Amino acid sequence: MIETRQLSKRYGEFPAVDAITFKVEPGQVLGFLGPNGAGKSTTMKMIAGFLNPTAGSASVCGHDVVDDALAAKRLTGYLPEGAPSYGEMTPRQFLHFVAEARGLRGGQRAQRVDEVIERLHLHGVLEQPIETLSKGFKRRVGLAQTLVHDPAVLILDEPTDGLDPNQKFEVRNLINTMAKDKTIIVSTHILEEVQAVCTRAVIIARGKILADATPAELEARSRYHQAVSLTTTNLAGAKDVLSRVADVAAVEYDKITQRLTAIPKPGRLIFGPISELLKAQGIPVSELQLESGRMDEVFRTITHGDLGEDLAEPRETFA
């Protein structure tokens, strides 16, 4: 379990993290979202025990990260941003070093190191210096290091940053398999990741929590929640149909994807009426989709306030 109470970090006058309070229970994967410089990494560094808070407190499984730092650190696996490791060591040496520092000895250490090697598929690179490895392998070595003592709490700062899609998929699978009995915090600015691994998302910007909800709840805040998108060859006819449905608030056309999107009035369902009317009018539709909401739009709206719309890609809007 991770708990923060009014956790704050100031650099001079600048509040990097400003009175953040949240609680993560075992079995939860908390996604930490926010623009660069929002305070994600600083918060994680404080929970991991690297930086001391200027005010407020944080605890890991009931151990305060300042007053009872060693106990808190023992229960925590931390992947710093960029997954740093000692470049001249081989993954095997590095993992043994971390395991030893984590208090694992003899046969138990060898067994745990073998387990994480297995889990992260590091067999092929065990005897090469880490600095000669590819980015994907370096990241996996970093992840292996966080797991070697089977911690109750995992703090992963951008674990998939810079990985290719296959590697991202693997890392997300790994997080999902560990999620059952551990408390996990993952920071990211890849929004699809939140849906893929997180049971809960916290959006922070300028050091403050702006939203704390499940990914589905966040999507529901989108103006595209329950919106209907379609692709058609008869653009004019389809626009006409969409604007005739009573509960449609606006119709947008995206020139790049060539899709029409009808946005419903809040709380209304428009999928049924639209599909019936399109059929009745005989308008050819090659694709018709009900949207659950757009994370990127929610993210922009929350982190920029009203600016969100200005930053969106230019679109034609019809009343």
Add this chain to the structure above:
Amino acid sequence: MSNILTVFKRELASYFATPVAYVFIVIFLLLAGAFTFYIGGFYERGQADLLPFFNFHPWLYLFLVPAVAMRLWSEERKSGTIELLLTLPMTMWQAVVGKFLAAWAFIGIALALTFPIWLTVNYLGSPDNGVIFASYLGSFLMAGAFLAIGSCISACTRNQVVAFILTVVVCFLFLLAGFPLVLNFFSSWAPQGLVDAVSGLSFLSHFSAIAKGVIDLRDLVYFGLTIAFWLYASAVVIDLKKAD
């Protein structure tokens, strides 16, 4: 204690995983030999002692020890591994001491590898081996003091070149603290007590006292305190500059 040992082992192994160790040891041995035989006139003196050998150690250390010390913390900061190291379940003190001891042991290994000169002088004559032992001890302690200064300065910056140059300068000042170059700077304005205190800080005078074969507790305490002070300062600096 076991945490210090864990850090110590990793750190010491890392010297030998890169060419740093071999370059350092070879250069140290070559220079030590060259100074002893060509400048120190080891044979010409016709005396069975190692004075020409030990006399040059302070000047060798002045450039070689900062080269070892510069990477101690600035590399950790630059590569980000400091975040990893300090979130392991160990105290800052254990990390600082473990890394320092590894670097010190490494210099100790280089120093121990000068043993052929000890064999040579014992073959050629019958030197006072007690004095030679004391000189080795003094030399090793002085290296530790240089290294502790380097550890602190290395913690101040993530740039190794800056760390190297600043360490050389600070070590130079400590080396010559008892000499006019440094004392004149103080004597014009500072009270005599301070001037005496500064002159008492000289590495050179404490080292040559031990190298004469007199292992005085005061000299040992001096080096011990110097090392402890600079290591403490290292821990403070690391703590202050962690967020940068």
